[in-house]
Amino acid sequence: MNGKELLKIEDLEIRYETDDGIxxxxxxxxxxxxxxxxxxxxxxxxAGKTTLAKGILRLIQTPPGKIVNGKVYFEGKNVLAMSDxxxxxxxxxxxxxxxxxPMTSLNPVMTVGEQIEEVIAVxxxxxxxxxxxxxxxxxxxxxxxxxxxxxxxxxxxxxxxKQRVIIAIALACNxxxxxxDEPTTALDVTIQAQVLDxxxxxxTEMNTAMILISHDLGVVAQTCDRVAIIYAGRIVETGNLxxxxxxxKHPYTVGLLDSIPSLTRDTKxxxxxxxxxPDPTNLPSGCPFAPRCNYASSAxxxxxxxxxxxxxxxxxxxxxxxxxxxxx
Ligand SMILES: Nc1ncnc2c1ncn2[C@@H]1O[C@H](COP(=O)(O)OP(=O)(O)O)[C@@H](O)[C@H]1O
Ligand SMILES: [Mg+2]
Numbered sequence: 019m020n021g022k023e024l025l026k027i028e029d030l031e032i033r034y035e036t037d038d039g040i041x042x043x044x045x046x047x048x049x050x051x052x053x054x055x056x057x058x059x060x061x062x063x064x065a066g067k068t069t070l071a072k073g074i075l076r077l078i079q080t081p082p083g084k085i086v087n088g089k090v091y092f093e094g095k096n097v098l099a100m101s102d103x104x105x106x107x108x109x110x111x112x113x114x115x116x117x118x119x120p121m122t123s124l125n126p127v128m129t130v131g132e133q134i135e136e137v138i139a140v141x142x143x144x145x146x147x148x149x150x151x152x153x154x155x156x157x158x159x160x161x162x163x164x165x166x167x168x169x170x171x172x173x174x175x176x177x178x179x180k181q182r183v184i185i186a187i188a189l190a191c192n193x194x195x196x197x198x199d200e201p202t203t204a205l206d207v208t209i210q211a212q213v214l215d216x217x218x219x220x221x222t223e224m225n226t227a228m229i230l231i232s233h234d235l236g237v238v239a240q241t242c243d244r245v246a247i248i249y250a251g252r253i254v255e256t257g258n259l260x261x262x263x264x265x266x267k268h269p270y271t272v273g274l275l276d277s278i279p280s281l282t283r284d285t286k287x288x289x290x291x292x293x294x295x296p297d298p299t300n301l302p303s304g305c306p307f308a309p310r311c312n313y314a315s316s317a318x319x320x321x322x323x324x325x326x327x328x329x330x331x332x333x334x335x336x337x338x339x340x341x342x343x344x345x346x
Pocket of ligand 1: 034035041042043061062063064065066067068069070082083148298
């Protein structure tokens, strides 16, 4: 698990310039992922998760989007300053991305086999047609789809099966890093658990590092080594999975944990976090979570707290020490 550092993001800032004003989507995000490691990135809708994933691959559309600051080192090279040729290598080879909606990511007029074969062919130009097909069948089996479905079209597959095909395509080039943006959100709960199990098995087998994005802290609990919690475009807490679950230190993380049914032993305690994320075109000058926070005092609205180390790589962006205290 303690592989070399594969990805390192430093101070990434991304904005969208819209008719309604500037959307401050990412406001100085730093994080890293080691080889073979899974980082869970968790936050509410609008927190900046997809913007971060797309930013890593320079897939932010300009306009309206704009990367205004930061560095994204992949194996020591800054993706944001790479030549188009190098970027092409990273996108097609080294980093794959799975998007949230399985319906829009597959080509409806190609069989699933053709779509997997296409990726394998691009990355292995010495292979024969038969070898490519064999590899495609092996990849399908790996994601739990039987070989006899290889010539079927995407519409013949259920949502969960489509998402398996998408993961097979993403992994067919044997990437070092998989960016999985809410890969199970569109699926119902049982199917979601099966797909997560499969992802877990695959990343171990293939030793692929992963950023697993979810709005649900419960989902990442099954899969991740480390967790980063994002709120209004900033990481508010990050650390080992165990530290985040057993000893959360940011009131927002505590709120997220309290709102997961499976983790809340006493269902009477189950409570959603009150209020909404601040308007990203008009962020407050202090802690953006303060208006929703049970622990907030006037000091909290003075400045955005720094991300500070509370030991063992557990970083927290809060001026309070809420350890051991109950909310309300
Ligand atoms: N193309 C876009 N144009 C304008 N605003 C955008 C665009 N994409 C995302 N945003 C805004 O950026 C913020 C972060 O969005 P996003 O990264 O999609 O969050 P998440 O994936 O966590 O739900 C949100 O306020 C969202 O409305
Ligand atoms: Mg998203």
